[in-house]
Amino acid sequence: MTTDQIMQLTYLVLLGAAIGGSAIVAGRNNLGRMAQQAAIWALIFIGVIGAYGLWGDISQNLNPRQATMADGRIVMPRGQGGHYLVEIAVNGTPVRFVVDTGASQVVLSQSDARRIGLAPETLRYSGMAATANGMVRTAPVTLDSMTLGGVTDGPIQAVVNGGEMEESLLGMTYLGLYQRIEIANGTMVLTR
Template identity: 25%
Template sequence: MTEDENINLVFAIGALVLVASALFSRRIGFAELVRNILAWGAIFALFIVGFSYQREILAVWSRVSGEMTGANEQMVVGDTLRIRQSADGHFWVEAKVNTLPVRFLIDSGATTTAMTLRTAEQAGIKISESPFPVVLVTANGSVEAQRGTIQSLQVGPMIAKDLPVVVAEEFGDSNVIGMNFLSKLGSWRVEGAEMVLEPPARVPVE
């Protein structure tokens, strides 16, 4: 324990001694006295646990509150982006497509980055008008998508310029970062419940 923690523990013990003295000075029945002693003993035990494991408790609270609010899912450390695994088991990242904030699922099984038609239009993506769409096989069947180009995709401190993307209305609300972005990085890996993205030697990614 630190010096501050020791001081707090001394105050807690002192408070317990005062409470015990007050209990014994009162004229109450033996059964009630035992109940009061057990209750205050439990409170004291909670104080001990709180003082001994306060860092661990704060870490757990931070993680739980992050899950509930969606905050603290990603953190930039230098030029590295660390993304915490979400409750659904996936890795989600808040990125910027041109200037539009967009939430992406990172999927190493996807060859190309994909966006919904509505999000692509809001971000000002250049979408091909070719009459020959790209046919993609998804978990929900085949989807016809149009090719496009993201002028600027920023993920943490990393920026990709003129990144190919496929766009389709059938993607619903799912935007996916695929291998055509991940392969441009210096490295990417999963460490426990975190995904770590590292830029190449030269930034921005081109």
């Protein structure tokens, strides 16, 4: 701590003591009520600090940012948990994907597969994939179309995950259609 910081801290402590002392002297006849008001202000202060610290998560829940399209580029802000999320129309049905450059394929959860018209229980789970939860069986499928930013691609090779998955993964069978993938300042940009 520098000398200037020590002096500033000393000044703030003395100022706080003067304000606190004058408040105690002014309210000495009603100390209980003054303590109650001080506690209320302390809780308000703690609440404001907490809301400020959680604002990134709160604002993402209240007003989630979506991917935007401009000049053949898809711009995605980082979502909750540090993941990049994008909604793509798969066979005409909106599906929310976690962008995963480490996934070699587009991986559909069973619920998303069902939503786009596939019947997961009738698929042939002939493949295997290593996941964070261990090995899972996968069923190869072909998606007729994937539409993002007014551009439709297809057919796209994908797999349906035989295990439990919260969200589908946007892997390299789709991401490889872009010439460039950039990540900077909390934003991912896909360029055709």
